[in-house]
Ligand SMILES: Nc1ncnc2c1ncn2[C@@H]1O[C@H](COP(=O)(O)OP(=O)(O)OP(=O)(O)O)[C@@H](O)[C@H]1O
C-alpha cells in the first residue's frame with residue numbers, strides 16, 4: 001500500500017475539506033478545528049495530512065513534499081506550478097474581480113492603471129489580455145484599502161459575498177474568473193502511485209455526487 005501525503009490549505013476551507021476526505025473514508029480522528037497540530041495520520045497509517053498556508057500548497061505539491069494538495073484555484077493560478085489539477089471540490093466558491101472606486105471609468109476608456117493585489121500574476125495576465133499596461137503593487141491583505149488611500153487605481157481580489165467591496169465604498173468593475181477549491185497532484189507521484197491516488201479521487205468524487 002502506498003503512503004500518501006496530502007497538503008491541505010489552512011483557513012476557511014479546511015473544515016469542509018476534511019469532511020470531504022472523511023466522506024471518502026479517509027479519517028483523522030485526532031483532528032480538531034481548534035488544534036495547533038500540523039500533521040495528522042489516518043488510523044490505517046496510509047495517509048499523512050499536513051496543514052500549510054494556502055499560498056504554499058502548490059509549492060509542497062510541485063516539489064513532491066506532498067503527493068496531493070487541496071487548494072483554491074486562486075492560489076493555483078497565481079503559483080503557475082507544474083502540477084496536475086484533477087478535481088473541482090466545489091468548496092470555497094468565490095470569484096476574482098477587478099474593483100475600484102465608484103467613479104472608476106470603464107476599462108475600455110483607461111490608458112494605464114496601478115493595480116494592487118495579493119495576486120499580481122493573475123492581475124498582469126488579465127490586463128495584458130485587455131491590452132492595458134499596468135503597474136502592480138503586491139499586498140498581503142486588506143487590499144480594498146489601496147484605492148481608498150490612493151495607493152492604487154483598482155484592485156484584483158476575491159469577492160464572495162461582496163460585503164468587503166460594498167462596505168469600503170468600492171464597486172466591481174469586471175469579473176475575471178470563478179474560483180473554487182481544487183485537488184492537485186504531483187506529476188511524479190501520479191506516475192508512481194497512480195492506483196492509490198486514483199482510488200482517493202474516485203472516493204471523493206462519489207462523495208461529491210452524493211452531496212449534489
Ligand atoms: N471570501 C473569501 N476570501 C478569501 N478566500 C476565499 C473566500 N471565499 C473562499 N475563499 C477561498 O478560500 C481560500 C482560503 O482563504 P483564506 O482566507 O482562509 O486563506 P488565505 O487567503 O491564505 O488567508 P490568510 O493569509 O489570512 O491565511 C482562498 O484561497 C480561496 O480559494
Ligand SMILES: O=P(O)(O)OC[C@H]1O[C@H](OP(=O)(O)OP(=O)(O)O)[C@H](O)[C@@H]1O
Pocket residue numbers: 140141142143144157158159160161162163164165
Ligand atoms: O466578498 P466578501 O465576502 O467580503 O469576501 C472577500 C474578502 O475576503 C478576503 O479577505 P480576507 O477575509 O481573507 O482578509 P484579508 O484582507 O486578510 O485578505 C478577500 O481578500 C476580500 O477582502
